[in-house]
Amino acid sequence: MRALSGLWRWRHNPLRRATDLAEAWLALTALLLMLLAAPLLGVLVGSSAQDSLQRAAREQRLTRHQVTATVVRRLERGPLEADPETATRDTRTRVLAAWTAPDGSAHRGPVLARLKSAEPGDRFVLWTDRRGHLVGPPLDPAAVATHAVLAGVGTALLTAGLVETGRRLVLWRMVRRRHARLDRAWQQAGPDWGRTGAGS
Incomplete structure (x- = not known):
């Protein structure tokens, strides 16, 4: 510049x-x-x-719903999940949970619950669509x-x-x-350099 x-x-x-x-x-x-x-x-x-x-x-706020799920039992960590000794502290626990969808249908499946120690009967909140399929929370402002x-x-x-x-x-x-351009100019002037009587 x-x-x-x-x-x-x-x-x-x-x-x-x-x-x-x-x-x-x-x-x-x-x-x-x-x-x-x-x-x-x-x-x-x-x-x-x-x-x-x-x-x-x-x-998302119109199509995603917050429902209350109940812990059925705690699940063991899967083989692909991080080792608790080396992983950073995570407050989520893998559990088998049951919940009722906004349309009234009953659902059950493995989820990650934000519970420090999940015991059967503990309740927590998760997000689902109208039919009860798990979804992420809607974007916040x-x-x-x-x-x-x-x-x-x-x-x-x-x-x-x-x-x-x-x-x-x-x-x-x-x-x-x-x-x-400079190279061409030098080549044109170059052959006369140093010769006697060339005028240079």
């Missing part, structure tokens, strides 16, 4: 090359895109994600806001990164062309 200062300094400089000015304009354009377009795109994506997630959360902010910030950072990558690629091409 040092070329930005060159826009002002090179305005009337007789040693200014066209490529110097082009590099400065390229840097200024990239900077403006990173400062203006990237945040604007981030805000648009974040607000769109917020709207979409809020609609999904409303739909804090999760919706967090996901929307992350989407917006991620989009802004990705846009800024793409702009900078594009600037570097264009600059690389410009430098290669400049070096190719």
Whole structure:
């Protein structure tokens, strides 16, 4: 971005090359895109994600129901579950539970209950759909806001990164062309070097 200062300094400089000015304009354009377009795109994506997630959360609140389940018995840890000695402390216990769905049907199955020590007859809350199939809890407003902010910030950072990558690629091409022109100029002037009477 040092070329930005060159826009002002090179305005009337007789040693200014066209490529110097082009590099400065390229840097200024990239900077403006990173400062203006990237945040604007981030805000648009974040607000769109917020709207979409809020609609999904409303739909989940309508279709997911909290029911009270009763522990039938505690289940042993399966072979694929983490070893309690090495795993981080988890407050969920694997149990066989029974619950009644919102449509009145009775269900029974293995679930993870948020109970420190699950004893038969203990009650806990879980989420099901209307027919009693287990589902996750609906999105809460804090999760919706967090996901929307992350989407917006991620989009802004990705846009800024793409702009900078594009600037570097264009600059690389410009430098290669400049070096190719210099090589051609040296080749044209080179054969006369050091020869007597060549005028050099």
